[in-house]
Amino acid sequence: MHGDEACAEGAIAAGCRFFGGYPITPSTEIAERFAQRMPELGGVFIQMEDELGSIAAVLGASAAGARAMTATSGPGLSLMLENLGLGVMLELPCVIVDIQRGSPSTGLPTMAGQSDVMQARWGSHGDYSIIAYAPWSPQEVFDLTVLCFNMADRYRTPVLLLGDEVIGHMVERVVIPPVEEIPHWERKHPGVPPPATGVYRSFEPDPEDLIPPLPHAGEGYRVHFTGLTHDERGYPDMSADTHHALVTRLNAKIQSHAEEIIRLEEYFMDDARLVVVSFGCTARSARRAVREARAQGIPVGLLRLVSLWPFPEAVVRELGQRMDAFIVAEMNLGQVRLEVERCIGRPAWGVHHAGGEMIHPEKILTAIIAAAKNVGAPGSRKASSAGGVQISG
Amino acid sequence: MTQATVVDTHPLDTILRADRMPHIFCPGCSIGIVMRCYAQAVLESGIPLQQHVVVSGIGCTGRVAGYMDLDSYHTTHGRAIPFATGMKLANPNLMVTVFSGDGDLSAIGGNHLIHAARRNVDVKVICVNNFNYGMTGGQCGPTTPLGAVATTAPYGNPEQPFNLPYLLAAAGAGYVSRWTSLHVRQLKQDILHSFVRPGFAFIEVLSACPVGFGKSNNIPDGLEEMQLYRERCVLARGVPLENLSIDLRENRPIYVGNFIDRDLPAYKPVTRVG
Structure with a gap:
């Protein structure tokens, strides 16, 4: 199995049932694998009109409760960066796979690169922290894709898999373990029913780990999510203090768990x-x-x-x-x-x-x-x- | 002279976030009227409130999501439709409405708009068209009439505007309407109808923005614009879609109504069993 296919299979093994993407070499085989596999599994494959739409659809699917991902290469990642920031701000778990190629610009579409390292870290605007893994074999593409979904749900954040063309197109033996052996970390969900009156605080962090539980659309919590600076209810709050506290927490929830994240x-x-x-x-x-x-x-x-x-x-x-x-x-x-x-x-x-x-x-x-x-x-x-x-x- | 009384409850209390009032809309702005029509349609729809979701982009109209006491998502500029698409496909039980402005939906989000129409994805789009970017102070956009004055078109807009119903029809939309913020009953009925009709729906609502658009274009207050709607709006029957362009400054009919209502299969993810 080659690396791109192993990525799709890893995602499927992790329970991903939503793929929204736009074809781009050398990641396209991931989309093609999803197009073939999602109909068999009752999942959703949708080819969007561009990468801006792809990442937006993935965030929407995540907000509705799905494990969701997209796959792209450097130029596509550049287009996704604005909404990567939205994912960080709304704290929506998702996985973005970047099979890197020679860059900048159109560069070397069919040949490998590793030059999106800083784009992945700093590409969106503002101060934020990100999680990214870099596989060195098709087997590890499979394993790390599973880990990406688990980390995304654990930390309520977008996670990147930074592959490269060599690994994406390399054919090696990939062992897919039985489903019960695939690690599955649950998304933290509100432990309480929706309040009869008043507002559920979708962004009130658990003091233990700084991560708020995530209520999904349709569950009755009447949430408000905004990319504007917001308080713990999710309501816009245009104050410097709220902004500083929010951005600091969004970074701290990743940085304070660096040891658990780093491999x-x-x-x-x-x-x-x-x-x-x-x-x-x-x-x-x-x-x-x-x-x-x-x-x-x-x-x-x-x-x-x-x-x-x-x-x-x-x-x-x-x-x-x-x-x-x-x-x-x-x-x-x-x-x-x-x-x-x-x-x-x-x-x-x-x-x-x-x-x-x-x-x-x-x-x-x-x-x-x-x-x-x-x-x-x-x-x-x-x-x-x-x-x-x-x-x- | 009658004394103003403060009432304890309001018919829309169950669906508006009272704790977010006062809203940001300027005096004379139409967005609140359109929001009320949507709110009433939601209440009358018979669909449990829990299943309704409102998604918006950026701009004054984008703020509507924050006032509805529903699951509500205020996303990035232009991206409300793809966000809503992902949400609807991940949970088909949701009734997903995109509530946003003309600039958000047809300029920066224009590509998503035409592709959602082509795909016939089952989201309902309410597009408040006030002919300018209001929140940022009255810049011109793709719906600003040729020659109209805006802060970024101080000598008059040099570009032809979109005729949105014509655009949406050409993109393949199954349901296309236009009303104004004066047509509150028709608008509510149309939104209600879109809820029961599977597939993509696009409802344009011509709206007053006296501060951003009106004051520089000789329609300086909201009431005046409503009077203009009352005088000039004509229910379009058999009017070719290409004749639906609007210029409030010209004394000619403004065509409103439902222009397209055709049965097309709503987008569904491919399934293959066995």
Whole structure:
């Protein structure tokens, strides 16, 4: 099964019964799989007129109680960003899959990229926090799609799956577990019936976790949801204090649970002195490069970012205390490297390519060897044979 | 002189959010009248209130969702129709009404409007057309008549406006009407009819915006615009749709009525059993 199909199957296994999308390479096979499967399962597949409509329909379906998703690529994600903000503000769970391609603009529609990392984090207007995962295999596409739905419902927020063309179109064995083994976290629902008089407070956070239970349309709660700054009843409240409190909570409900959200994998890290940081398809090259460097006696490990957002600041900061060098490998010009450098407070080596083809393990190996030789050398910036920029630190 | 009395209850108390009053609408604005027609239709529909949902976009009319004591969603600019589409498809038991303005629905949301009509998705659209962007102070939009003055058209609007019923009919809508905020009985009846009739419905309601549109176009108060409606509105019978364009400043008939009522299969998600 290829990655895009595994995504659709993961969503179906997670109970997703609403897909609203607009075709875009290299994510289209996800829509095609849903178009085939939803009619068999009594779910809804609708091809919308554009990505603006797709994400709006997904939010509407979520507000009516459905597990709902859309799938797109970088240009489509750009069009969805306004309503990603609405999803954050209305606290509506949904999953947005971005199978990244070479960007900006139309870029390389059929070829891979990893350059939507910052778009996913900061693309919509305003201060908000987001959850995003980056699979490195079709199996992990399946597993993480399930996790995306669970996280979306748990934190009452949109969640992104940031795949890439390589993983989306890669064919590998995918094991689909029996339905009872698929983890299912329930959406938190009001524990009380609708009030006979007065207003149900759809945005009153549970003091334990800052997440309000979510009443759905048609259940009798007579909710009001608005993208305007609102109070706990959901009513517009144009005051600076309410705005600050709301936006702060929307961020805190994600950031204060960062440890539960973040997923990382470490390879050869026990005795490592250097660390390669990578994700998605590039992490496959990085793992090979790390193995080869180990064979040459270089004490290097791999930190694979299974989740990209929230960024694993605490882990990277702690590694920054004890690692001699960081090498960040990614198919963009340094988006995750910026985050790593922010956390460790010094330059990292970068192995970057703007997109279009996998970064070859050889290029990452070259950077590892250079970093190992330069340990302790003063920082200098130079163009690398990898076609990107290396920074020695 | 009779003394004003404050009544304890109002017939629409059960359906309006009294705790949100006073509303934001200006003196002479028609939106409250249209909201009342919708509220009465909801109450008379026989459909449990719990099943009614109102979805709006952005603008003065978009604020209606916040005053209805129903499940109500005030979404982003132009996106009310696709939001409502997702909601209706996820829960077909809901009666989903989109209540929004001409700018929201036909400018920034124009693509969604024509595609919802083409698809015949089962949502009811009430479009308050006041010929301008009122909330932001009277800018021109796709319904502003050629030559009318707006803050972004200080020398007169250089563009041809949409004739919305003609547009919707061409897009394939099964049900298209136009009334004015003077036609409260017809409007309520039309909304009620749209509830029992499966599929997409588009009801345009010509409305006064004395502050945004009227004052710069020689119709400076709401009552004057209502009088104008009374004098000029003609029930359209056999009038070609392309002749339904409006310019309040010109002394010619304003055609109202139900223009399209055809049975088309309402959009349903594909199902395949076995």
